[in-house]
Amino acid sequence: MTKSSIAVASMIDHARQGDARALATLMPLVYDELRRLAIRYMRRERPGQTLQATALVHDVYLRLLQDSQLSWQNRAHFFGIAARSMRQILIERARTRGAAKRGGGRVRVTFEPGLIAAEAPTLDLEALDEALTRLATFDAELARVVEVRFFGGLSIEETAEALDISPATVKRRWTLARAWLARELGDTPRR
Amino acid sequence: MTHDEWTRVRELFDAALTRRSSERAAFLDETCAGSPSLRAEVASLLDAHDRAADFIEAPAYEVAAHLFADAIDHPVAGRAVGPYIIRHEIGRGGMGVVYLADDTRLSRRVALKAIVPGTGSDATRRARMRQEARAAAALSHPGIATVYALEEIGEELYLACEYVPGRTLRALIESERLALPQVVDIAVQLARALAAAHAQGVVHRDLKPENVVRSGAGVVKVLDFGIARMENAAGARLTPTGDMIGTPAYMAPEQIRRQRVDFRTDLFALGLLVYEMASGSNPFEADTATATIARILEVDPLPLSQVSGTGLPALDRIVALCLRKDAESRYASAERLVADLEHLQAQLAEHRDDAPAELPRAGGSAIVESRTRSAQWWWEFHQVAVSMLYVSMMYPAWRARAWLPASWGTFFFFAVLAAVATSTTVRLHLRFTARVYPAELAVQRSRALGWTRVSDAGFSLALLLAAIGIEHAHPEIATLLVTVSIAAAVASFTIEPATTRAAFAQHPSTSTLEPPRRARRTQR
Structure with a gap:
């Protein structure tokens, strides 16, 4: 078991005990991995070379969990925490970028040509984050599915495993949450 | 919306999705009868669902990859x-x-x-x-x-x-051992470039092998002149983890101490480049940045010729002058350095056919007449002279043996024999090393010191005691023994340390002289 995976395992134990510091400790690890991932992602210079999303996020998790003897439950728990930390990091990053670029304004994340697909939809990450927080106030289950699936990048099946619910349930919740968020963001005046 | 209302929305949304889109309106009419707000809520969610397409289907880190x-x-x-x-x-x-x-x-x-x-x-x-x-x-x-x-x-x-096509000095140093004329040629070109820039008040501050390129035609160019401070302004020498990029191996002491940096800082770096080109290694570079910094501040490198075996004391002196710890005592200008290097280059050209070791004596300039070299000659002479004197004393010792009480006589003779054998062997070994393996000399000298001191002391003492024993019977021989005894003691404890210091210490202020890493490594 590598040093970092021991660290991750013990951190998760702490997290299970509700230790908020564990999240803070995990963040730099996840951050580094995200950064490495993003760099690899950006390196692909031509369009049409989209990576398989789950393959990427699995690299992140595998590196963090490598050789670990985490139990299934721990692993599931880990996905939850990792997804939350990824959310926090991404939002934080989008916020500081927005501040730097527009003197306090917010940044609209753009699918740059050459990055993902030919059409370039935009997504206001901060607005999404705010909407997700609102959603959590009256339906935490839906919000959790979005967090794990969108920010954590897990598939339906993996999300089911991580949240200990059936894939069918995940699918139903995901569909509703997506519709709700899309409506919220669609209604949000573009800032 | 209450919790119950939202639960109802969820149920209706899920149920509606299991139906064909054409049937959904009728389904909602039926189930939401009497509650238009509930119907509107579910309908708008279904509408959003239909229009959402790929909304957030790609994971966040893909969408936001460029943020990182x-x-x-x-x-x-x-x-x-x-x-x-x-x-x-x-x-x-x-x-x-x-x-x-x-x-x-x-x-x-x-x-x-x-x-x-x-x-x-x-x-x-x-x-x-x-x-x-x-x-x-x-x-x-x-x-x-x-x-x-x-x-x-x-x-x-x-x-x-x-854009300067060519190989960096780093690549040159790593791939081949540069011949001395090449080293001097590069040094002259570098010094001229420095002189030109310094004349306009621009200091490089970051001269190192990576910043020097030699073209195929042999033209040497310095890169990044005058812009090193921009890098520092950018703080870019630190990686995100705070590590220093590269090593401080080419910094001058005043840079490390964050004192005033001026053209003399470049002269230090140039001296270091010449040293590294000629010897193949940077004398200050150590395994860690801290150790390197300590060496830059404290260690005077061995004279270049002792490390590289080139035997060109003029270059030794030029390099040593550049590498002075105290910026004030380096060359007063890059122009002076250019002059000395050009002089040396001219001599190298003149004596191209001679063996390199003969070169320095041919020159008449102040630099080529090496004080260090003549001091080392005296040191070698001292070793040989002492050895000869000791051996010649074996005859009087043999005679004195017979005049002493029997057992005392034999003891005396063998004591002298042992001292003479030890002392002369070690001294001749040192002279041999100085001539043949100059790079090893420093280490051999420190090893030999104890042996010569002990045997010299033994020799003096034995002669003195014998002189006392034969004083009445043979006063002339006794006087001779006492004289030689005193001479040997004075030579060993006063004269020899002086000649050694003159020959091997560059600066009297610095007492320790560490051999550079490469030389030490060969010892192990």
Whole structure:
């Protein structure tokens, strides 16, 4: 078991005990991995070379969990925490970028040509984050599915495993949450 | 919306989705009868669902990948940056990435340095960079890669410099052992470049083998002249984890101490480059940055000729003068250094056919007449003279043996024999090492010191005691023994340390002389 995976395992134990510091400790690890991932992602210079999303996020998790003897439950728990930390990091990053670029304004994340697909939809990450927080106030289950699936990048099946619910349930919740968020963001005046 | 209402919305939404879209309206009419707000809520969610398409289906880190891409947020091949078209990356320096690019306005190749993002946003910093770039751009010398322009493209800053094809000094040092005339040739070109820049008040501050390029035609050019401070302004010498990029191995003591840096700092670096070119290694470089810094501040490197085996004391002296810890005692100008190097180069050319070791004596200049060399000659002479004296004393010792009481006589003779054998063997070994393996001499000298001291003391003492024993019967011989005894003691404890110091210590202020790493490694 590598040093970092021991660290991750013990951190998760702490997290299970509700230790908020564990999240803070995990963040730099996840951050580094995200950064490495993003760099690899950006390196692909031509369009049409989209990576398989789950393959990427699995690299992140595998590196963090490598050789670990985490139990299934721990692993599931880990996905939850990792997804939350990824959310926090991404939002934080989008916020500081927005501040730097527009003197306090917010940044609209753009699918740059050459990055993902030919059409370039935009997504206001901060607005999404705010909407997700609102959603959590009256339906935490839906919000959790979005967090794990969108920010954590897990598939339906993996999300089911991580949240200990059936894939069918995940699918139903995901569909509703997506519709709700899309409506919220669609209604949000573009800032 | 209450919790119950929302639960109802969820149920209806899920149920509606299991039906065909054409049947959904009827389904909602039926189930939401009497509750228009519930119907509107579910209907709008279904509508959003139909229009959502790929909304958030791609994971967040894909959508936001470029938020993390600071490190690679640089142009790539074929991309236009202002009037420049990037060809490819040619290196990464303290400042950031360096590209080979085409300047479309003037149809020439340039080395385009992307100054680390974020440095351009600060107005005062930008102004300072402009000023530095202007000073650097004013330099015009065949030995200096010209700075063409500081380009401010959007928020990014780029420095367009002359592109110098060729090999860096680092590559040269690593791939081959440069011959002495080559070393001196490169040194002369470097010193001229420094002199030209210093005359305009521009100091390099970061001269190192990576910043010197030699073209195929043998022309040497210094890169990044006058822009080292920009790097420091950018804080780019630190990686995100705070590690220093590269080593401090080419910093001068005053740079490490953060004292005033001026042209003499460049002279120190040049001396170091010459040392490394001739010997193959940087005498200060150690395993860690801290150890390297300590060596730069405290250790005087061995004379170059002792390490490289080149036997060119004139170059030793030039290098040692550049490497003085105290900036004040280095060359007073790069011009003086150029003069000395050119003088040496002329002599090398004149005596190309001679063996290198004979060269210094041919010269008449103050530099070529090496004080160090003659001191070492005296030291070697001392070793031989003492050995001869000791051996010649074996005869009187043999005679004195017979005049002493029987057992005392034998003891005395063997004591003298042992002392003489030890002392002469060690001394002749040292002289041999000095001639044949100069690089090992420092280590051998320190090993031999104890043996010579003990045998010299034993020799003096034995002669003195014998003299007392035969004083009445043979006063003349006794006087001779006493005289030699005193002479040997004085020679060993006073004269020899003096000649040793003159021959091997560069600066009397520094008492310890450590051999450089390479020399030490061969000992193990």
